[in-house]
Amino acid sequence: MKTNQLMKRIFAGSLALVSALTVGTTAFAAKTKIADVSQYQGNINWSKASKDLRMTIIRVKHGNPGDSDYRIDSKRNVNANGAYKHGTPFGQYDFAEFNSSADAVNDARQFYALSNKHARFYVLDNEKRGAGAKGHEQTYVNAWYKTMRTLTNKPLVYYSYESYVHVHKMNYSKFNGSWIADYGAKPDVSTDLWQYTSSGSLSGISGRVDLSRTVDNSTVTKWYTNTPKATYFTSVSNGQQLRATRNINRYKTANLTGKVGSLKYNSNLTAKAIARSSHGTYRVQLSDGSYITANKGYIQAR
Known part of the structure; x- marks a missing residue:
């Protein structure tokens, strides 16, 4: 009796496993x-x-x-x-x-x-x-x-x-x-x-x-x-000219909080310095004091 029950459980478990594998393979x-x-x-x-x-x-x-x-x-x-x-x-x-x-x-x-x-x-x-x-x-x-x-x-x-x-x-x-x-x-x-x-x-x-x-x-x-990882500007010179390659926002802080405006792609930008967020992410401080991303997928040097 115990042997039969054990065999039934093993059989049932095998069916469940086969079913799961079949569903996974089909999906x-x-x-x-x-x-x-x-x-x-x-x-x-x-x-x-x-x-x-x-x-x-x-x-x-x-x-x-x-x-x-x-x-x-x-x-x-x-x-x-x-x-x-x-x-x-x-x-x-x-x-x-x-x-x-x-x-x-x-x-x-x-x-x-x-x-x-x-x-x-x-x-x-x-x-x-x-x-x-x-x-x-x-x-x-x-x-x-x-x-x-x-x-x-x-x-x-x-x-x-x-x-x-x-x-x-x-x-x-x-x-x-x-x-x-x-x-x-x-x-x-x-x-x-x-x-x-x-x-x-x-x-x-x-x-x-x-x-x-x-x-x-x-x-x-x-x-x-094989998607490449994002790369960032790690340095800029005061007065360096940049270009927005996507629509981006400007912020009050290097943590990109307190939105103060937006910029359309192809907009010309004047950099002041590189800053870091509280988590260490690079940002660009613009000549007007606002901050934008330093991600090279969004800005480029002119």
Whole structure:
């Protein structure tokens, strides 16, 4: 009797363990999809979508001010906050329409300023030629890349269609990876992530969505797992000129308490000294006596 009861308990425990492992394995296996999303996916149920997604790539904007089809993605913050809340790592992308090198520089600065601080990597979506880009596509891509590299040490990824890469002979070897679209077959150009369909399905989205699969799994994984740590200015000279690369606030104290104002990205700043918070975090004291973050993800030397 005791032996039978013991065997029953062992059997029941084994079933419970197998059940738990199966659920865990199924849940893990479900997180295999890679989707890019924008306002065109409407209101995404991120609780459901997160159960399918290995990662996602979220649009920030389309074009630059002055372009006839310029728009800031109305769901960029909702989607970024939803993905972050539900534990889905994400990057963000910039649909560009370059007309000049100056346009590419301004495009990169605005894109970075509008991006979410939790983005693990940034993508240049280079699939549409601006009116003045003929013969200069590579020059403008290089200007975007160079500008972004001064703003962040997070991975930078190049996106385009296979046909665009061929026609314009694009070189994106400086980027930390590539994401290439071809809905017929695996791209015949260098690619780490392959966007293979625009009519995929995903839990939490009622319509169709772009889906991608990895070609170089190791490279793609690094985009969202090897996120560099924040770096800070540890010294400045009195009168040194700085530039805000994101919208930031000014405060009365080095603990960033007592907000006294805000600054828009690209604002010029004059530093007075470096200060430390009560926890030892570096801050910049400005010439007017107020304090701002010393995080190089938010300010840069001019």
